[in-house]
Amino acid sequence: MSRVKEALDRKGTLVMPGVFDALSARIAHRAGFDVIFTTGYGISATLLGEPDFGILTQTEMLSTIYRICGAVPTPVIVDSDTGYGNAVNVVRTVTELMRAGAAGMFLEDQVWPKRCGHMRGKQVVPLDEYLKKLNAAAAARGDGDLFIVARTDARQALGVDEAIRRGNAFKENGADAVFIEAPESREEMREIARNVPGPLVANMIERGTTPLMTPAELGELGYALIVWPVGPLYSAAMALKDYYSNLRETGTGEALMDRLLPFDEFHEIVGLEEKYALDEKYRS
Numbered sequence: 001m002s003r004v005k006e007a008l009d010r011k012g013t014l015v016m017p018g019v020f021d022a023l024s025a026r027i028a029h030r031a032g033f034d035v036i037f038t039t040g041y042g043i044s045a046t047l048l049g050e051p052d053f054g055i056l057t058q059t060e061m062l063s064t065i066y067r068i069c070g071a072v073p074t075p076v077i078v079d080s081d082t083g084y085g086n087a088v089n090v091v092r093t094v095t096e097l098m099r100a101g102a103a104g105m106f107l108e109d110q111v112w113p114k115r116c117g118h119m120r121g122k123q124v125v126p127l128d129e130y131l132k133k134l135n136a137a138a139a140a141r142g143d144g145d146l147f148i149v150a151r152t153d154a155r156q157a158l159g160v161d162e163a164i165r166r167g168n169a170f171k172e173n174g175a176d177a178v179f180i181e182a183p184e185s186r187e188e189m190r191e192i193a194r195n196v197p198g199p200l201v202a203n204m205i206e207r208g209t210t211p212l213m214t215p216a217e218l219g220e221l222g223y224a225l226i227v228w229p230v231g232p233l234y235s236a237a238m239a240l241k242d243y244y245s246n247l248r249e250t251g252t253g254e255a256l257m258d259r260l261l262p263f264d265e266f267h268e269i270v271g272l273e274e275k276y277a278l279d280e281k282y283r284s
Helices: 003-011 022-031 040-048 058-071 087-100 127-141 154-158 160-172 186-195 215-221 231-250 254-259 263-270 272-282
Strands: 014-019 036-038 076-079 104-108 147-152 177-180 200-203 223-228
Touching (some): 014 022, 022 231, 036 058, 040 058, 040 076, 058 087, 087 104, 160 177, 263 272
């Protein structure tokens, strides 16, 4: 059984925070989440300083995933965009994700270059083209434990009915879970849950298209995988903005001391004492 499926069976509903580098993954792990999620939006922003607009490449994403999976024991689901090409590229993406130790992936049906699911102007590929990529992902996984989430952005591009049609086709073609991105109301989310087999993903983006709800509310609607992908990034960005602005204006960070993680606690997160122990053990 996959690590994600085991966590779902045990918890019923999974709340997954977005992480974007090894440090944010370590902090999320320490907070006690059962599964964490790497956001392409966040990786593009932190690695490149660019928007989630199809600019992040496969190799840039994978190098980040290797670092994140190596930093924490928590199962990691990876935002794999469109698989970075055709079905052959999807096979390589899946193979590399499994080598990195990823527990799952999101694979979407947007036209490349894709964009964030809550941005305007999205387009989707024909369903048959996407299903070939989904089938290739499942074949490349083989007996591995990679949990495959099939995502459609058809709601904005083609309407709710087409998104539901695609969601059903995804399940019929072996997806472990279905993610219909950017429904615009609770009623749409309820309609999706009535017509698409679960488990289903809900994407909670602060000030995004989909209404924000609690895990209990989403569970009642039929959503078991709940992603909060960008709140942690926005929180970190706000903290940096405030600190840099204050430092530029005053020449000191003293006024914000109460907002800073203590020196010792930060070193605990990054494992300084373990490195001291290794240094002592192998010092010549």
